[in-house]
Amino acid sequence: MIRESERTLSQARERQVVDAGDYYIGILRAGETLRITDLEGNQAADTLFYNAADPAERYSATDTICQQGNVYLGAGSVLISSRGNPMLDVVADTCGRHDTVGGACASESNTVRYDLARRCMHSCRDSWMLAIAEHEEYGLDKRDITHNINFFMNVPITADGGLQFADGISAPGKYVELTARMDVIVLMSNCPQLNNPCNGYNPTPVELAVWDH
Numbered sequence: 001m002i003r004e005s006e007r008t009l010s011q012a013r014e015r016q017v018v019d020a021g022d023y024y025i026g027i028l029r030a031g032e033t034l035r036i037t038d039l040e041g042n043q044a045a046d047t048l049f050y051n052a053a054d055p056a057e058r059y060s061a062t063d064t065i066c067q068q069g070n071v072y073l074g075a076g077s078v079l080i081s082s083r084g085n086p087m088l089d090v091v092a093d094t095c096g097r098h099d100t101v102g103g104a105c106a107s108e109s110n111t112v113r114y115d116l117a118r119r120c121m122h123s124c125r126d127s128w129m130l131a132i133a134e135h136e137e138y139g140l141d142k143r144d145i146t147h148n149i150n151f152f153m154n155v156p157i158t159a160d161g162g163l164q165f166a167d168g169i170s171a172p173g174k175y176v177e178l179t180a181r182m183d184v185i186v187l188m189s190n191c192p193q194l195n196n197p198c199n200g201y202n203p204t205p206v207e208l209a210v211w212d213h
């Protein structure tokens, strides 16, 4: 479902571009709204959310899918935590499809899916690991890196229950907006993947914008 936002970028409290292959880590306070914009299209923003007061509580793909009865995320989705609490509401979405089943790229998956020679290539898991190593103040550990959301990524489920990494359906300027219900840590890897069509084989930047209310 496509739902446009009534917010204007000129009223955003802050705006920040996350370059292709880079990471973002920061706090979104309860009541604040985060917009992620796919600036050039066909990008994937691999994102995890944690309760800022206790990061042991984090986004749960399984609880979210069960509660909404839908494997895809979009406008109207409520992101549910590992303790069953609502963390964020998806309040606007001009892309229409976001994956939370396909998982993130890692050197291991690059090796298995593509080639042993791809092992050394940058991956979302490595970006997250770098983020938490460079920002110990958030109290995140290796064990906290769990299942994530792939904003803008199109991973249709096939008739026989498999996953297909399909062409992205996003386009330049498409965005998704989330309003936090609790203070959350946002940990994002702007995916550096070159081997599957989720990025159009060409990773590109995304922009983050935050509104106070």
Ligand SMILES: [Zn+2]
Pocket: 046, 104, 105, 123, 124, 125, 191, 192, 193
């Ligand atoms: Zn990735």
